[in-house]
């Protein structure tokens with residue numbers, strides 16, 4: 001055999017010859033237990049699947065580069081932004097949310113927009129969506145909400161009744177579902193959509209000053225969406241449309257790009273802004289907080305192996321790096337806990353040592369051992385702190401500035417607090433100001449089409465509750481949906497309705 005050829009080996013490196021026939025007692029006889037290659041092949045095959053992500057199970061990813069185009073060092077000391085022209089390697093994973101791993105890419109669903117930047121100060125994960133907002137603003141509702149996007153426990157079918165029941169009982173969902181049922185709820189693959197940090201984060205500069213920030217990733221390919229009909233058709237024609245579109249574009253050398261921008265709010269402005277700036281169901285108006293250019297993200301390298309890279313990639317909003325920090329956004333606070341927890345369940349406690357998740361720079365700490373420890377496990381260095389032997393320093397340069405926070409602790413949420421329960425103004429503005437005439441028509445027909453799937457004994461109650469929210473956002477919008485559903489709009493309109501931005505009472 002030529003020196004250059006690779007020998008067939010077992011997983012433990014033992015060369016073997018026959019990869020097709022199992023040892024047997026004579027040509028027709030039963031198989032021999034001693035053919036361990038058979039056991040190895042079958043046993044490994046049985047273990048090929050890992051738990052799929054409970055949300056964002058179906059996804060696609062690629063490596064790329066983030067390039068700084070504008071100086072924002074007055075806001076942040078994060079090394080990734082240290083100078084114009086600086087490039088940082090990164091990974092992006094896009095996904096649908098509710099579907100299982102084999103589900104169709106063109107489902108009406110938000111799209112995950114998860115990014116990992118391999119910075120000198122560690123891996124920074126920014127885990128957002130293609131929408132600037134979300135369905136809920138408190139993480140205690142997260143599991144309940146996601147259950148409504150999954151399968152009915154009895155029929156094992158997706159259920160419009162579950163979805164609209166939940167949304168009608170959670171007025172704060174209205175803004176997000178208006179994005180979801182607009183044309184942008186069925187994007188044409190992953191290259192033609194924007195991304196958002198969605199959450200508010202903070203930027204910390206060299207003087208330890210804090211500004212609140214939202215990140216925006218504007219597609220340079222232009223927005224492109226499937227119509228509702230085309231998206232439905234594509235589920236059958238090519239359920240993997242978005243994966244195919246991304247991998248083939250990069251293979252052709254058409255590297256998708258996003259222009260990266262931020263909105264910045266001072267701590268003082270946050271105290272007086274008309275909305276809670278940490279409420280994930282609200283945007284910061286561009287007129288109040290204009291977009292500031294910071295850089296360009298380009299995806300230019302397809303992963304060599306999908307499972308090793310995209311399936312095993314693990315993102316966590318907990319992973320912020322020096323110069324970038326959290327905010328009191330309740331959903332962010334919940335995700336700081338739940339994302340690493342989900343990765344530990346899915347990939348194990350040493351998931352950050354998998355090549356795609358590993359920090360390319362040195363990591364030094366006292367965590368040791370555990371299932372599938374892949375690195376040198378700290379070698380012979382001390383595994384406890386404090387100790388008299390190692391030279392790992394705790395650099396005070398990385399100290400975070402303190403936060404001024406309210407001091408009372410409450411286990412309830414005051415839904416009537418000022419700035420907390422206007423769930424209708426921004427959806428109303430979205431309908432009147434952002435959507436063009438065709439966009440409005442599509443929104444109405446997409447909602448009506450989906451709401452026709454509501455059934456069961458609570459059908460009228462759920463539809464009426466939903467219509468009340470639409471009316472409160474905009475009377476014309478509510479009327480149009482009622483009409484599309486064949487309901488007399490006068491009968492459906494809330495009796496107490498007076499304004500387009502009415503507040504709902506606390507539940």
Ligand code: NDP
Nearest residue numbers: 132182184223283284285286287426427429430434435439
């Ligand atoms: P502007 O009126 O200044 O801008 C409208 C924004 O909406 C632009 O970012 C535009 O993005 C985006 N947009 C345009 N068409 C659609 C669409 N069909 N579906 C979703 N987004 C679209 O925004 P304001 O800040 O004054 O906010 C007004 C309303 O716009 C908000 O209530 C919110 O509903 C919506 N919005 C606001 C965003 C924000 O971060 N402030 C972001 C997105 C929407 P582009 O043209 O780049 O595609």
